[in-house]
Amino acid sequence: MKAMILAAGLGTRMRPLTDHCPKPLLRAGGNPLIVHHLERLRAAGIRDVVINVSYLAEQVIEALGDGSEFGMAIHWSHETTPLETGGGIHQALPLLGEAPFVLVNGDIWCDLDLATLPGLGHDLAHLVLVDNPAHHATGDFHLDRHGRVHEHGEPRLTYAGLGVIDPALVANQPPGAFALAPLLRAAMALHRVSGQHHRGAWVDVGTPERLADLDRRLRS
Template identity: 30%
Template sequence: MQAVIIAGGKGTRLAPLTHRSPKPMLPLLDRPFLTWMVDRCREAGVTDILMNVQYQAAQIQDYFRDGSDFGVQIRYILETTPLDTAGSMKLAEPYYSGDPLIVFNADILTDLDLKALIRSHLETQADATLTLARVEDPTAFGLVELIDPPDRAGTWSAQAKPIKAFREKPTAEEAAQLGIDTINAGTYILQPELFRDYPADRPLSFERKVFPDLLAQNKRVTGFIWEGYWMDLGTPAKYIQGQLDMLTGQMPCALVKEAIEVKPSAWVANSAQVDDRAQLEGPCFIGAGTFLGPKAHIAAGTIVGAQSLIDCPLAPGCYAPGTLAV
């Protein structure tokens, strides 16, 4: 399979954090979010990655280069003008190998099992497989209505069902009447030929055009329901909450593999220097190369970025982050 990571958005909901950085390069516990996505692809055996870039694209290209340092191959699809959620897929078409495409929105934090998703797509012989998540309040999302096959034998399961319809954001009353709580979770597997008949260099929307077209053409469109962790990191509150969920274990991840849990939910990077008298309240994270002096007090819910100095004495021995004064 090939991966397509859609990473060209401006991230206006995350301003001012995104004024100087593209949204997918914002750090999650000291590492750009995109590194986490690339790692997930590699661990699932997907090493051919096409990355759609636009806003501050050079930051992404300079960081990842050809991907070899990350154990993958990365090629960049530069979107010079906004082409909506699916326009970049048509732009990337010359690079398609013919294998199915696993497509990621670069602002979704999830512990989705990519290998299970790939198996489901192949077993159902779908033209498109959309990952779905359940939400308590569906009024903020467009809903995905599923068909419960009368015969569960064969390709269908409790996790994979055919999609019947896409519905706009409902009112609370409509949501209760519909009894639907499954939403588009932002990860898809698509057959590359689905984009063949769309014009190039024009805006194209997954939600308003591509997915409804598939149903109208009687294509095999499957919903893969993921019952694990899922969060859209598109707002400052969600961006912080996602990181705290990682620290407390609600979002299982390996992003803290280069850190030590010094007390419950309080993680310190291996290269940080923390005075024994410093106070840490979990959940919190202390980034690489950071120095915490004896009077440092890190309150619960704090993420301290790399190379930070907190209560660093102005002494000859304190030359740089990570260097204890003597």
């Protein structure tokens, strides 16, 4: 299985830290955020990783190279302007192939063992969901007792920015910038999205304060 790390965002919520440094290279626990993902993917046996880049892309490419330092092969999808999640995946499809792949938001940290992520079967996506953090108290989706994800229902959980995606979810969309969430909701309406509730450690590293908190936790 391949993986894709989303790393093309502008990092506006992280300013001023991202004025001259792309968000994936911000450090927590001694390593850049994106290196934590690479190490966890490698531990799960994943050796082929696609990374999309845009803002300060050259810095990310120079830091990670071809991936050989991390025991894997990195393939780069360069976006002239950020294409959002859906558009970024669509552009990267020639690198990803036709098989389901692990999708990771570059600005999260999670201790989930990625080797435990399931296959998709007839589903178009499998989402990792977490308890709602204080900054997103209303959550995103409902996970029922059968492991199916729905747009509506209670209780609600937050999408962790981590899951498994079938390329068919975005393949028929026109090129350009578009969001992934509407396509996920459409797949949920067709009962083709599964999920799991991760109760371990997870951080949306979206602000300088949360980055500093994660850094303290990892160093301790």
